[in-house]
Amino acid sequence: MTIKISQNFDSGAIEVLRADSAAEIELNLRKDNNADIHQWFHFRVQGARGQQLRMRFLNAGSATYAKGYEDYQAVASYDTETWFRVPTHFDGEVMTIKHTPDTDSVYYAYFEPYSFERHLRLLGEIGEHPLARVQDLGSTVDGRDMNLVVVGNPDAEKKIWIIARQHPGESMAEWFVEGLVDSLLDDANPIARKLLQRCVFYIVPNMNPDGSVRGNLRTNAAGANLNREWMTPTLERSPEVLCVKEKMHATGIDMFFDIHGDEALPYNFVAGNEMLENFSEERRVAQQAFIDRYKASSPDFQDKYGYAASKYKEDMLTLASKYVGHHFGCLALTLEMPFKDNADLPDPRVGWNGARSAALGAAMLQPILLSLDD
Amino acid sequence: MTIKISQNFDSGAIEVLRADSAAEIELNLRKDNNADIHQWFHFRVQGARGQQLRMRFLNAGSATYAKGYEDYQAVASYDTETWFRVPTHFDGEVMTIKHTPDTDSVYYAYFEPYSFERHLRLLGEIGEHPLARVQDLGSTVDGRDMNLVVVGNPDAEKKIWIIARQHPGESMAEWFVEGLVDSLLDDANPIARKLLQRCVFYIVPNMNPDGSVRGNLRTNAAGANLNREWMTPTLERSPEVLCVKEKMHATGIDMFFDIHGDEALPYNFVAGNEMLENFSEERRVAQQAFIDRYKASSPDFQDKYGYAASKYKEDMLTLASKYVGHHFGCLALTLEMPFKDNADLPDPRVGWNGARSAALGAAMLQPILLSLDD
Amino acid sequence: MTIKISQNFDSGAIEVLRADSAAEIELNLRKDNNADIHQWFHFRVQGARGQQLRMRFLNAGSATYAKGYEDYQAVASYDTETWFRVPTHFDGEVMTIKHTPDTDSVYYAYFEPYSFERHLRLLGEIGEHPLARVQDLGSTVDGRDMNLVVVGNPDAEKKIWIIARQHPGESMAEWFVEGLVDSLLDDANPIARKLLQRCVFYIVPNMNPDGSVRGNLRTNAAGANLNREWMTPTLERSPEVLCVKEKMHATGIDMFFDIHGDEALPYNFVAGNEMLENFSEERRVAQQAFIDRYKASSPDFQDKYGYAASKYKEDMLTLASKYVGHHFGCLALTLEMPFKDNADLPDPRVGWNGARSAALGAAMLQPILLSLDD
Amino acid sequence: MTIKISQNFDSGAIEVLRADSAAEIELNLRKDNNADIHQWFHFRVQGARGQQLRMRFLNAGSATYAKGYEDYQAVASYDTETWFRVPTHFDGEVMTIKHTPDTDSVYYAYFEPYSFERHLRLLGEIGEHPLARVQDLGSTVDGRDMNLVVVGNPDAEKKIWIIARQHPGESMAEWFVEGLVDSLLDDANPIARKLLQRCVFYIVPNMNPDGSVRGNLRTNAAGANLNREWMTPTLERSPEVLCVKEKMHATGIDMFFDIHGDEALPYNFVAGNEMLENFSEERRVAQQAFIDRYKASSPDFQDKYGYAASKYKEDMLTLASKYVGHHFGCLALTLEMPFKDNADLPDPRVGWNGARSAALGAAMLQPILLSLDD
Ligand SMILES: [Ca+2]
Ligand SMILES: [Ca+2]
Ligand SMILES: [Ca+2]
Numbered sequence A, B, C, D: 001m002t003i004k005i006s007q008n009f010d011s012g013a014i015e016v017l018r019a020d021s022a023a024e025i026e027l028n029l030r031k032d033n034n035a036d037i038h039q040w041f042h043f044r045v046q047g048a049r050g051q052q053l054r055m056r057f058l059n060a061g062s063a064t065y066a067k068g069y070e071d072y073q074a075v076a077s078y079d080t081e082t083w084f085r086v087p088t089h090f091d092g093e094v095m096t097i098k099h100t101p102d103t104d105s106v107y108y109a110y111f112e113p114y115s116f117e118r119h120l121r122l123l124g125e126i127g128e129h130p131l132a133r134v135q136d137l138g139s140t141v142d143g144r145d146m147n148l149v150v151v152g153n154p155d156a157e158k159k160i161w162i163i164a165r166q167h168p169g170e171s172m173a174e175w176f177v178e179g180l181v182d183s184l185l186d187d188a189n190p191i192a193r194k195l196l197q198r199c200v201f202y203i204v205p206n207m208n209p210d211g212s213v214r215g216n217l218r219t220n221a222a223g224a225n226l227n228r229e230w231m232t233p234t235l236e237r238s239p240e241v242l243c244v245k246e247k248m249h250a251t252g253i254d255m256f257f258d259i260h261g262d263e264a265l266p267y268n269f270v271a272g273n274e275m276l277e278n279f280s281e282e283r284r285v286a287q288q289a290f291i292d293r294y295k296a297s298s299p300d301f302q303d304k305y306g307y308a309a310s311k312y313k314e315d316m317l318t319l320a321s322k323y324v325g326h327h328f329g330c331l332a333l334t335l336e337m338p339f340k341d342n343a344d345l346p347d348p349r350v351g352w353n354g355a356r357s358a359a360l361g362a363a364m365l366q367p368i369l370l371s372l373d374d
């Protein structure tokens, strides 16, 4: 059988330059549909059972986060459900995956995908739970629904907001939300039950459905990086942010979490608000307390490695967590998970993955509960 | 909350004329993307929990198979997994669904959908079974993979071919295949084991992935009705047929089944080859024997109601089962399942559905086995 | 670790003569608790991971059905759920199992067990189905409940009776019933739905719970072979038969099936009523028609090998199916499944097992439906 | 149908005085098989569908822990898998359950049972996990296996011992262990992975299998309260303790937990070692730190309500946790869960139950990890 490479499915993305033999496959990372960004990939290879595939990504060196391919192992799956890591090498220019598939059909991706269909099924299950509602906030550029999950009583004292996947290729962010929501709706989870005595959760599982389906890394269908749109979102360019921002101002916010993935750092960490003008000592203490509690809740979480505060510029209020921290004066964190593995607790077989992201999401309930009165 | 109707998801299809109140929703059935056909619908309604929806399909009377809406009940789901029938009325011009949803989000469709993601997951599972292989035959107009499932030893004496869903809105056809393949790969199923001693199965679970994802009823992305393309398929207009036809001629065929749904008739039945010139008495007897065995195998199957032989015209060899019957001189049947219910064994709660289609698929193994030597 | 052999659990039965080393284990088959019968075994071996066990059953040659160990492979399981066959040899005197377990704990048995807990869970699930009821008929010698499953409307035209596991070591009989009942209660099964339009099913999943829990092969707690008690059952010796027989006379019977396992023959077959005085030509034809339909329904079923009619003696009315055939003048069959494998369709990995027994049970619905008017 | 009450199944226990009508059922709590203790009950009622059962436990006032019936609601199940609370009243003499079952067969129990079959299945699953082993330590009075689960590397720095269900009627203790072990073996659980870098867990899921199967509350088959046998266990009277104690001395212990249920207090709490002579200030601090961490880990855990230290007498070293604390000088706690509900976080529908016990078990991993270096 000849080698066939395809990508017309949810979040599929690749360009095939050459695939005439298993050993000589040449690929290019495909750009986001409307922006000069290339990094994400997701494709299917057929016809290579028992042959060693040698797949070279020729333009990896010019990728948006080329450092993301250093010490990185790609993920693969035969059944679209179980994903594992495969040997991957990056020489600074070309990234090469070598793998001998066991079956006729195999998928490779930058990270374990979270599909739009799974997204809709998650909303469906949540919507049938007596403690939860699913609301519509508006529509994306492509006309997909922007859904908000509301767990708990909207009149509750504390409003907790969680948004995920502004950058659609960061699929770990939606796995994180699935884990968090499953725990929040678990009758036998005492932390969840305590939280719902005082809190309502507003959760946007996917801020960027269009980019997710299209296989973009960072942008929506209009080419906007949504996490630079929070000051002046528009209906044309960033309706996804516009509708969520409006709802936030309608409900108020007491804690905010924006869930992301980081291409380069092999760690889980948060970026806080210490660079904001109105960031008081009290808030600094509260922010650090939250971080410390999260470290206790999950050894997958740490605060040794992360972003330097100096990274942020004048336009930083275009970012969701800075915008929220500035306007609502509350705890507002950007949470980052690795595309690679957690170097503190590596699992070479699967690396960082959907299940571990979900566990990290579930583990965030404890620091939220312990920080409610900070 | 205001009413929101959306359709940008797998097989979504509707046009909204007016949705300002739950009681006054006006819709139009949307055309297939490239053909003057309208019949299929699949959409999501948000914001109507506890309100009676009254949804009027204004152009139902001009639908391709308007009779399909007589005595028809639409299907609905809250979670995209469990589907049930809802009160539906057709006055010859307008079809009206009245339903009060229990949750904030509800889906309505012409028939229980079978998504492309489920299709790929099915292929993934099959591909890991030791008795099965998944082959690539080519690509659709939109660049999706045309996959063939091969169960059993290609050198086996008898080649059984099954294709499904040439008409993409006939999603029951892929449920049928899923049920058949699950049974065929079940170690504890003695009929399957007997069959695989002598047969190899070539199965195309979905002949029209593009039309399926696009929410078409009858045509592929190029606007072709694939079941009129079997004489002269082309790469531009009907690559889906072209690649399958080539493979058929490469393998030969001893029995052939083309799985469909019928919009009007509330029965399961087959259309045979009695109108073919080369249809011998021997084949007539064999065809009827198969039908009788299928009736014994499944009381959901019957042969009292069906298509008149006179329905077929000169161009009938453009149809898959006529083409195969003519060229291979073998048993070649078009199987039709209802969009409505099986009037012989009605289940008002769910009507004819995915599970019953799957059971009918599983039940076809018995008449195949008993007819191997006809 | 030293070798440890134990048997104090549901249906456990073995006597350990010597187990000081993995290679030199000597066992005796244990007698039924109150009868001079030994054949069934079920025990757990601990401490042998990675060591070849050589287990010799010294009294196998004097077992009740010593021929049952010819060409027989014992079953084993690590998790009590997945069972597989292991190399077993019988020299006419001693049966020897050789097996190197993968884990520290492994179970061996004569056939895949069906526990009393699973029995109660099955009743629990059935009892919640809208089409079924669970009735109490009385108590066993040890005080366990004798339960009757009633599926369908008691006023229905045809009364179908099925009893299983009079001989408790024939656990395949209860797997058979589980498969049959699952199919009967499956909304998507058209044969079941047709049957329930005209029939009520009275099913006793386990005629001998005491013997089952005690690990007996053939007898109840009082030492009675229940399938020799149908003429004069007593409350002291065979209350299990007494209460079922009374209920049968209260409901009447139109078809009767008594589900068993046969130690020697590697086939599925039935024993009929041709030796009964009142067995008419009409009944002979009907009986053969049922058999032929069952063969079509399941290639695991056959009628080439079976019991000679001459096997039955004057006291044959003490057997359930003869008693019923005599008194009710209806189709009354004893169905036998192998402890070994089905030689017509062998599967060396698992032999005949629970899943295949369940499939054979499900497959019996078709010949019942087709024979209703015989 | 007449009312039938039965109890011959795993952990069944009741005495029926009168059951001639649903409204007038009189019962007595049955004694432990070899001790003058009555408290536990578990029985099945048949024939009462749609009738209000009024079941009076006449000897409840003289029960071993009569206060356990104050503000207590019994549990019930139709399918033996889903358990819920039913209206129960205790007047100091007689306990009365009033309940109208939905189906023909219903079970009532003192607490959600955990059967011996589930116990063996749990061991089977654990034994197949690459990180775990199942060892045999000896046999009970009745000849059941005393199994030890070993998770992690026996050469690890820290030895964590957990034993459960010395008192067999305290079935929540085995649910607790199941939850803890499931978490410990979960690849995606970072706390478990951190723990297994430094610790080996020795876990006895059920210290008293005989009492569990027999439906005893507090004693083994010989009538011994195992938690009073730790000074001088004997092979005749308390082999269960003897073999575990020997293994403990062979491995050493760094932390010890003995899992129990308390009949009276509606809280989760631990009893510590402050009454021991060798209990240093350092250990007091470490013990309180563990308690505080557990409170953070699970809001179902608290330390406001519990046992007074003065409760313990001279013979206190006969208790497992006191014995271990005394001999090994380590953290050694008896953990108690309620039979009733957790009054801090009540769930009237199910009360305290198996799922919540499992969650509390899973939640204990965090305080163990955080206390490793105390
Ligand atoms: Ca990012
Ligand atoms: Ca059609
Ligand atoms: Ca037998």
Ligand SMILES: [Ca+2]
Pocket (backbone or CB within 6 Å): D167, D170, D260, D261, D262, D263
């Ligand atoms: Ca206790």
